[in-house]
Amino acid sequence: xxKTTQPNSMESNEEEPVHLPCNxxxxxxxDYIHWYRQxxxxxxxxxxxxxTSNVNNxxxxxxxxxxxxxxxxxxxxxxxRDAAVYYCILVLLFGNEKLTFGTGTRLTIIP
Amino acid sequence: xxxxxQSPKYLFRKEGQNVTLSCEQxxxxxxxxWYRQDPGQGLRLIYYSQIVNDxxxxxxxxxxxxxxxxKESFPLTVTSAQKNPTAFYLCASSIWPSGxxxxxxxxxxxxxxxx
Numbered sequence: 001x002x003k004t005t006q007p008n009s010m011e012s013n014e015e016e017p018v019h020l021p022c023n024x025x026x027x028x029x030x031d032y033i034h035w036y037r038q039x040x041x042x043x044x045x046x047x048x049x050x051x052t053s054n055v056n057n058x059x060x061x062x063x064x065x066x067x068x069x070x071x072x073x074x075x076x077x078x079x080x081r082d083a084a085v086y087y088c089i090l091v092l093l094f095g096n097e098k099l100t101f102g103t104g105t106r107l108t109i110i111p
Numbered sequence: 112x113x114x115x116x117q118s119p120k121y122l123f124r125k126e127g128q129n130v131t132l133s134c135e136q137x138x139x140x141x142x143x144x145w146y147r148q149d150p151g152q153g154l155r156l157i158y159y160s161q162i163v164n165d166x167x168x169x170x171x172x173x174x175x176x177x178x179x180x181x182k183e184s185f186p187l188t189v190t191s192a193q194k195n196p197t198a199f200y201l202c203a204s205s206i207w208p209s210g211x212x213x214x215x216x217x218x219x220x221x222x223x224x225x226x
Contacts, residue, residue, distance in 0.1 A: 032211030043115075043201050043217030044154070051211070087153065091211040098169060099146075099203075099215060101153030 004088045009106045012078050020073040020105055022088030027068050032091045035062065035073050037084040038104070044087065047073065083109045114138065115218035117202050122223045124196075132187045132221045134202035142207035143185035144215065147171060148199040157200075160185055161207045189223065196225045 005023040012018040024033065034049040048055055048062045050071070055062040061074040075082055087104040115136045124130045136143065142161050146154040156169030160179040174193025179185055185204075189196045199222050203215040 030211070034211075034214065036214075041199075041220070041222075043203070043220050045217070046214035049212070049214065098156045098159070099154065101146075101155075103151065103153055 003100075004090060004102060006086070006088055006102065006105045008103065009108065011108045011110055012075075013110050014080060015077055018075040018078045018082070018107065020075075020086050020088075020107065021070065022072070023070045024088070024090055025069045027090055030092055033062065033064060033068075033071050034089045034091050034099075035060070036087045036089065036099075036101075037082075038087070039084045044101075047086070049091070078107075078109050080109050080111065083107055115202060115204055115216055117200075117218040117221050119221060120219065122221055124223070124225050126225055127191045129191060130189050130196075130223065132189070132200055132202075132223070134185045134187065134218060135183055136185075136202075136204045136216075136218075137183060138204055138216060139182075140204035140206055140216070141182070142205045143179070144203040144205075145169075145175070145177065145185070145187045146201045146203065148201060148220075154201060157187065196223060198223060 032049050032051050035047040036044040038044040048060050050062045063072045085104040085106050087101050118133045144159040145157040148154050155171050157175050158177045160166035166177050166179050176188045199220050201220045202218040205215045206213045
């Protein structure tokens with residue numbers, strides 16, 4: 001399985017943008033890039049996914065490098081409710097019977 | 112509202128006892144999954160099922176068993192053979208065939224503590 005690398009932790013001030021990086025240098029042409037987040041003592045929550053083009057939804061934006069070897073999750077205006085562990089995951093185009101979660105990035109929001 | 116429910120939220124059992132964790136979904140999803148999460152770690156797949164009456168082992172299936180008699184339900188039994196069962200257990204579901212463009216929906220989890 002292609003792996004992802006994320007920083008263990010990051011901090012950001014409330015109401016400022018947050019850029020969460022993810023490296024996936026061994027990504028294949030059929031891997032989607034998914035982001036999930038997990039609040040304390042809760043199940044993970046889907047955030048966003050993309051294949052090649054940048055993506056926007058109500059929660060966040062996903063910026064994908066042209067060579068697809070890295071991506072960045074962008075929270076445009078962080079709130080205290082965004083404090084969570086963020087996971088960057090590669091998911092095969094055909095069949096996603098397994099999501100391989102690493103340890104993710106623990107995001108702390110400073111009031 | 113559609114979603115996934117897991118019960119109970121907290122579960123305590125004595126060592127050597129089997130225990131069954133409940134997972135129900137009303138999203139009409141074909142695929143369901145069980146994951147285990149240990150403190151400070153990511154999720155690891157225990158079992159998954161793509162269709163009723165069929166399921167496959169994940170990465171850490173030893174000491175666990177599942178059944179899929181109904182589309183909506185995918186209970187997990189933690190048996191006495193599981194050497195270290197204390198963990199946070201998460202159930203998820205998704206459309207099948209899923210492909211990389213579909214997300215998994217997770218339940219709130221069950222925290223199992225074996226005394």
